[in-house]
Amino acid sequence: MLHLASRTQRLRASATLAFQEKARALKASGVDIISLNMGEPDFDVPMNIKAQAIEAIHERKNKYTAVRGVPELLEAIVQEYKDAYALTYHPTQIVVTNGAKQAFFNALLCLVGSGDEVVLQAPFWPSYYDMVQLVGGTPVVIHSSIAEHFAMTAEALERHITPKTKCVVFNSPCNPTGQIISRKLYKEYAEVLRRHPHVCVITDDVYEMLNWEPHRVHWLQAAPDMMDRTVIVSGLSKGFAMAGWRLGYALGPVDLINKMVDYQSQTTSNVCSISQYAGIEALTGERYSLAEMLVAYKSRHDLMYAMLSSNELINVIKSQGTFYMLPDMTQVIEHMGFSNADELSLYCLEKAEVSIMSGTSFGAPNHMRFSFANKCDKLEEGLSRFLLMISKGI
């Protein structure tokens, strides 16, 4: 009989992955499921990046690399932050990780101790909540509604800061809301944080390249004086459609990043060498595929918004980035006689054969997260089935 460590009681499988697994199983059994729950780009990795990976294999770049990452990749990341945001980083302030997820977790592990509080704005990416608990911290959730365009107010932030607060998490563009944080709001948050010097910021920018309007501003462009207490988490999973290549990174103060490197050296070591060499090409090579992807995401977004907003029971706002939309389904849930979005989502999967995530695990009960990382004809078919299901009722 195995006795598991007590920390496993705080461990749950990722809700998004679990739901996707269920939809995948139904699909595998022959059911024609249309997926509106994709958490990753449906585009192929750009050719120039693939070519570089193949070259790295032929050049026998098979050895362990520095845990922190290969120097050319660190330099490419330095250059990226200079070009995109006029932010100056040194390679010693960077660690390359297995996706943005590992960057986020390792940052938390090195920052948050038992009983420390981490402020999260809901709706949020579910893993934030679980990862905070896993490192022994306490998530403090600030809810925001669709009427507020899912924007946490600075006043709410101030109210939730205590002497135990260790950090606050920003995610712009946001999974699941698709909203960006405005320069004005960032400046208001910065004013609050200047009054609380014990609080640091983790900004998760993994969707930074997938944004159309209005143009996204980086947290540190709005509040440059916050650089010494900000950790940036990002990576290539979304903007370069490289989710499976597991290439992320964190940028921040040297002391913290060094500890993250130490931790990584004792756990996973360096990120796959081939992915790292491909990553150099992604960041320094031609980006023609990104422009094409953005045009496609925007037209899919417009199609989804038009279809969802045509139903008066659905309360939806336009997204400004990512490939997600998070309508409030309160009236649909009532109309169908369900008690929550989980029931609606499950019914939709089984009856309409469309997989759409319930908002519950995102801290947004009564909402559903629609993904438009799928072709327009599939989106149209899936949304038509969904709208027909509502009009028929149970």
Ligand code: PLP
């Ligand atoms: N942060 C957010 C908000 C995400 O939505 C995701 C993935 O869906 C991640 C981080 C993890 O990214 P990666 O696949 O690079 O680990």
